[in-house]
Amino acid sequence: MFDTEDVGVVLGLDVGKSAHHGHGLTPAGKKAFDKQLPNSEPKLRAVFDKLTEKFGTVLVIVDQPASIGALPLAVARDTGCQVAYLPGLAMRRIADLYPGEAKTDARDAAVIADAARTLPHTLHSLELTDDSSTRRWNASWAHTWTTRPSTWLLERHGASSALRKAGRRRLVELIRPKAPRMAQRLIDDVFDAHDEQTVVVPGTGTGTLDIVVPSLARSLAAVHEQRRALEAQINTLLEAHPLSQVLTSMPGVGVRTATVLLTTVGDGSSFPTAAHLASYAGLAPTTKSSGTSIHGEHAPRGGNRQLKRAMFLSAFACMNADPASRLYYDRQRARGKTHTQALLRLARQRISVLFAMLRDGTFYESRTPKNVELAA
DSSP: OOTTTTOOOEEEOEEEEEEEEEEEEEETTOOEEEEEEESSSHHHHHHHHHHHHHHHSSSEEEEEGGGGGHHHHHHHHHHTOOEOOHHHHHHHHHHTTOOOOOOOOOHHHHHHHHHHOGGGGOEEOOOOOOOOTTOOOOOGGGGGGGGGHHHHHHHOOOOOOHHHOOHHHHHHHTTTOOOTTTHHHHHHHHHHHHOOOSBBBBOOOOOHHHHHHHHHHHHHHHHHHHHHHHHHHHHHHHHHHTTHHHTTTTTTOOOOHHHHHHHHTSSSSTOHHHHHHHHHTTSSSSEEEEEEEEEEEOOOOOSSSHHHHHHHHHHHEEEEEEEHHHHHHHHHTTOOOHHHHHHHHHHHHHHHHHHHHHHHTTTOOOOGGGGGGOOO
């Protein structure tokens, strides 16, 4: 069992490429920290030092100790914190014991922290190995390498040692034709991220990285090319569909949303009413009651999640393009609804309109705000 007897605060980290979410709990279960943390050594170090100063021994727990979790663990060790690992399978099983079905970084971090506090036997120790081929490969670079120009750069120059050898000026000139606006900023971000890191992250040797990174970059470029070809094929198929123009006439419905609608709903003829379609999408509110007491309406947890997500994102995207939708959303917020609740209600209202469009084969008609149905 992992020893947590002397720990003053446990900090669960749900790690990410460019940022992590941290949730800190005292041994008594009192919340001590709940914020997003940039994946930057100075920012991480400042948080760890502050928690150590206030609570004494800090235990940092992650569910991904490698790759994106390597930097926060290295910084935690360097600041004197204890570190541990909660295996992903154990984390998912423990998460099922907590109320709600939401999958958010904040919730995952809270589950990790509470599991470390109450179930220390689920934790695994993380010991440093005597690896002479350690590297200073800054994990905070991860968010920088997600664009086509940066992938192209990695194909040709590989890991940090080769990039450093090439120099800022040469790299900027090499990448400028592919990214005129972001060339200087991209290279500056890479060098600044490297310069700010002082900890050594255990890993493979630099020579190995100089071989592996370009190979991985080429594989990623091939995946991007396949994705672009697939998107072009989907666009062609969508344009040929008789309902394509009907669906995309609605603000906020683009190629991806229209594709989801056609694959999950079709022409809508299998749904007797708009209410049936809303229920299938998980957008129809359900009433929870006990005996003669009605406890109110709540968003259902079931439904087609792919369709629900598409309609939710579509509702968010349409508000700047459709005054009627924006007014509907603002009215819901004025009634005390949260941002998410208001968007879900807007998505429910829009799916009724889509149902009528599919049923009648008619294009979307923009309505003036004064004619908007304001009922929930």
